[in-house]
Amino acid sequence: MSVWPEERVTTIDSFNTVDMTINVGPQHPATHGVFRMVLTVDGEVVVDCEPYIGYLHRGLEKLTENHDYRQSMGWWDRTDYLAGLCCEGAYCMAVEKMAGLEVPERAEYIRVMMMELSRINSHFMFLGAFGADVGSFGTSFIYAWRERERIYDFFEEVSGDRMFPTYFRPGGLMADLPENYESRVRWLLGSINQGLEDLDGLLTGNEIFVERCKGLSPMSTSRAVNLGITGPILRATGLPWDLRKAEPYSVYDRMKFDIPIGESGDIFDRYFVRLSEIYQSTKIIEQCLEQMPKGLVLNPDLPKTLRIDNAECYIRTEGTKGEYGVYAMARGGVKPYRMKLRSPSFCNLAALKEMVVGNYLADAIIILGSLDIVLGEVDK
Amino acid sequence: MTQPAPASPPEYPGISGLIHKSLPKAAFTVLSTKTDADLQVAAADLLELVQGLFERKELAFDMLANITGIDMGEDKLAVKYNFYSFKHNHRVQVTVTVPWANRHVPSLTSIYGAADWHEREAAEMLGLVFDGHPNPKALLLDEDVRIHPLLKSHPLQTVEILQGIEEGVPGFKF
Amino acid sequence: MSNELTPAAQAALARPYKPDYGSESSRLTPIDLPVTKAVYRMALPGVMQVGADTVIAIGRKSSLWPMTFGLACCAIEMIGTFMSNHDLDRFGIVPWPSPRQSDVMIVSGTVTKKMAPAIKLLYEQMPNPKWVISMGACATNGGPYTEYDRVLQGVDKIIPVDVYVAGCPPRPEALLDGFLALQKKIMEDKRMVG
Numbered sequence: 001m002s003v004w005p006e007e008r009v010t011t012i013d014s015f016n017t018v019d020m021t022i023n024v025g026p027q028h029p030a031t032h033g034v035f036r037m038v039l040t041v042d043g044e045v046v047v048d049c050e051p052y053i054g055y056l057h058r059g060l061e062k063l064t065e066n067h068d069y070r071q072s073m074g075w076w077d078r079t080d081y082l083a084g085l086c087c088e089g090a091y092c093m094a095v096e097k098m099a100g101l102e103v104p105e106r107a108e109y110i111r112v113m114m115m116e117l118s119r120i121n122s123h124f125m126f127l128g129a130f131g132a133d134v135g136s137f138g139t140s141f142i143y144a145w146r147e148r149e150r151i152y153d154f155f156e157e158v159s160g161d162r163m164f165p166t167y168f169r170p171g172g173l174m175a176d177l178p179e180n181y182e183s184r185v186r187w188l189l190g191s192i193n194q195g196l197e198d199l200d201g202l203l204t205g206n207e208i209f210v211e212r213c214k215g216l217s218p219m220s221t222s223r224a225v226n227l228g229i230t231g232p233i234l235r236a237t238g239l240p241w242d243l244r245k246a247e248p249y250s251v252y253d254r255m256k257f258d259i260p261i262g263e264s265g266d267i268f269d270r271y272f273v274r275l276s277e278i279y280q281s282t283k284i285i286e287q288c289l290e291q292m293p294k295g296l297v298l299n300p301d302l303p304k305t306l307r308i309d310n311a312e313c314y315i316r317t318e319g320t321k322g323e324y325g326v327y328a329m330a331r332g333g334v335k336p337y338r339m340k341l342r343s344p345s346f347c348n349l350a351a352l353k354e355m356v357v358g359n360y361l362a363d364a365i366i367i368l369g370s371l372d373i374v375l376g377e378v379d380k
Numbered sequence: 381m382t383q384p385a386p387a388s389p390p391e392y393p394g395i396s397g398l399i400h401k402s403l404p405k406a407a408f409t410v411l412s413t414k415t416d417a418d419l420q421v422a423a424a425d426l427l428e429l430v431q432g433l434f435e436r437k438e439l440a441f442d443m444l445a446n447i448t449g450i451d452m453g454e455d456k457l458a459v460k461y462n463f464y465s466f467k468h469n470h471r472v473q474v475t476v477t478v479p480w481a482n483r484h485v486p487s488l489t490s491i492y493g494a495a496d497w498h499e500r501e502a503a504e505m506l507g508l509v510f511d512g513h514p515n516p517k518a519l520l521l522d523e524d525v526r527i528h529p530l531l532k533s534h535p536l537q538t539v540e541i542l543q544g545i546e547e548g549v550p551g552f553k554f
Numbered sequence: 555m556s557n558e559l560t561p562a563a564q565a566a567l568a569r570p571y572k573p574d575y576g577s578e579s580s581r582l583t584p585i586d587l588p589v590t591k592a593v594y595r596m597a598l599p600g601v602m603q604v605g606a607d608t609v610i611a612i613g614r615k616s617s618l619w620p621m622t623f624g625l626a627c628c629a630i631e632m633i634g635t636f637m638s639n640h641d642l643d644r645f646g647i648v649p650w651p652s653p654r655q656s657d658v659m660i661v662s663g664t665v666t667k668k669m670a671p672a673i674k675l676l677y678e679q680m681p682n683p684k685w686v687i688s689m690g691a692c693a694t695n696g697g698p699y700t701e702y703d704r705v706l707q708g709v710d711k712i713i714p715v716d717v718y719v720a721g722c723p724p725r726p727e728a729l730l731d732g733f734l735a736l737q738k739k740i741m742e743d744k745r746m747v748g
Contacts, residue, residue, distance in 0.1 A: 053519065053520065054518075054519060054520035054521060054522075057520040057521065059529060061505075061530060062529050062530055062534075062536070065530075066536060222442075223493075225442050225443050225466060226442065226443075226492060226493045226494065227493040227494050228443060228444060228445070228492070228493070228494025239466070241466060246469055247469070312418075314416060314445075314446065314462050314471075314473060316445070323445060325445060325446050325462070327446060327448045327460065327462070329450065337450075338448070338450045338451075340446070340448040342445060342446040342462075346497065347494055347497070347498075349497075350493075350494065350496055350497040351493075379520060380520070
């Protein structure tokens with residue numbers, strides 16, 4: 001039984017439009033870098049989406065093949081440039097696994113602490129940028145950057161650089177933490193919790209934000225798994241899968257933390273999972289500070305030049321965007337034979353078409369923002 | 381690539397033994413069992429093996445984590461597939477080696493949606509051809525540039541040195 | 555499926571690897587600058603004690619509007635410079651997302667050969683007078699990625715650059731210094747830019 005009279009239906013039919021193609025990017029404020037997508041819209045509804053990537057393809061893998069194991073660190077830092085230390089950790093783990101190097105216990109704890117700080121850093125960037133995408137233009141950005149600058153200051157104090165510390169080494173760390181690190185980190189955690197509270201109040205407490213994000217572009221777990229989606233987007237669909245728990249690396253098996261999950265995999269769930277992960281990361285950092293042993297931070301038996309004979313491994317770590325995997329292969333000599341980055345943003349972005357088609361044009365930008373892509377990692 | 385079946389089947393440890401038990405007809409050899417199990421198959425047998433890995437309940441490899449193309453030298457290319465099972469939390473690696481002259485590998489896009497971009501990337505980086513891929517376009521490079529940068533024969537760019545060639549202070553002379 | 559190929563296709567597959575760069579060199583030709591006229595020197599004659607070009611140059615340097623577009627890692631430091639900790643607004647520098655209304659282009663990151671035509675187009679879309687800041691090692695000469703052949707060895711191969719900022723990535727203070735250097739340059743070049 002139709003509630004609409006026949007005349008009304010014919011009126012709506014007369015609003016039919018011709019499909020129009022809209023190019024978004026590579027320079028567009030909402031594409032988070034140099035991503036380009038060509039959208040075909042029917043009226044306001046997206047009917048087709050063709051993503052184009054590669055505008056930042058700068059040859060990470062080719063350069064790594066042609067350089068020393070220790071020279072290549074800098075490029076791996078610059079893949080996920082919001083959380084350089086997580087990438088460094090994965091790279092070092094791959095080299096250590098191939099070479100059979102031991103890492104001192106204190107170095108493992110410091111690594112976990114620094115990687116979690118990087119994760120917080122990246123998620124704050126997401127919260128700021130996503131708030132800006134949805135409409136709170138500068139406020140969320142400025143709240144998020146207040147905390148980011150403080151974390152950057154700590155990184156600088158530890159290693160000498162703000163964004164790309166290159167602090168890890170195969171077999172340990174560059175140097176020990178400064179003397180006053182414990183009080184500094186505890187102060188930082190208080191500041192992060194304050195920033196989290198501010199952003200939570202600004203965004204989660206905002207009815208317009210919640211109304212816009214709830215129920216938009218939901219995704220089922222089985223489809224997400226088939227598309228290779230990992231990380232917060234997969235957890236938002238309701239699957240409590242985190243590599244830090246599923247296959248614990250480093251000293252994550254000694255940490256107690258929860259895996260925040262969503263219900264339907266919609267945009268709001270993806271946002272809220274990341275917000276909750278910041279809180280879990282602060283818990284991990286606190287445990288690191290409590291359990292931190294004393295000792296060396298660099299393996300003393302490290303050879304002067306690292307040479308690795310026939311070896312092969314696939315390392316998987318929980319990066320900030322999902323499974324950050326490194327496939328590494330060595331066939332003798334001082335250089336790796338092949339190193340492949342399995343970047344989470346790359347795989348998550350491949351699913352963009354499925355998420356965008358059928359939604360409104362204005363929502364396509366939010367859906368792209370909710371993926372939290374980093375183009376350095378997508379294009380390698 | 382398939383070896384003749386030995387008189388008594390070898391004891392495969394761990395996950396490769398499980399795969400061998402549940403897929404007795406699949407033609408593969410186990411390369412190493414140190415980290416992940418690494419199964420080597422011929423390109424023609426790949427699709428059948430992967431279909432079995434995906435469908436059998438005791439294996440249930442529901443995620444394709446990674447595809448790596450490698451230039452193995454001596455006119456050979458290798459493709460490494462990393463599979464993961466959320467249900468059982470185990471992993472396996474599958475290797476396909478093809479000669480350069482006949483570098484055809486069947487596409488896995490009919491089974492895994494994730495294979496799409498991974499295969500396009502491997503195809504343009506190493507010149508592999510994935511048979512049955514629905515959209516075999518260039519992904520990271522320009523569409524009219526036909527190069528394969530990750531081949532070992534592809535050269536690096538020479539670095540321009542801007543300073544120190546002329547004598548004296550570098551820069552313009554007026 | 556390989557058996558169904560034609561002999562020509564099989565021969566194409568079997569031949570050794572030879573890179574083919576297509577029509578790329580035509581896309582990477584540098585921009586021709588039009589000859590600019592110093593019209594502002596003739597306007598407003600003799601009203602003020604200082605020359606009109608000085609007044610106009612002061613006006614220009616005090617409200618630089620950079621175009622917000624980030625290429626790579628340096629974009630994060632560029633955003634950091636715009637945010638409250640380093641606060642570029644106090645120099646009258648306000649980011650603007652459209653090339654049509656902006657004066658300064660900050661090339662913040664690695665310029666690949668795929669992105670180069672887009673950057674050239676953006677530069678052409680900006681109205682005169684316009685300036686370019688090359689931020690970081692990558693935009694200046696390719697930086698750490700200079701050996702890879704899909705990376706352009708410096709954005710000055712395709713567009714003229716006024717200020718180079720060193721660093722990988724440069725600190726926000728370095729970008730601020732770059733803007734101050736640009737303001738100085740605008741005052742020095744006041745007679746040359748029309």
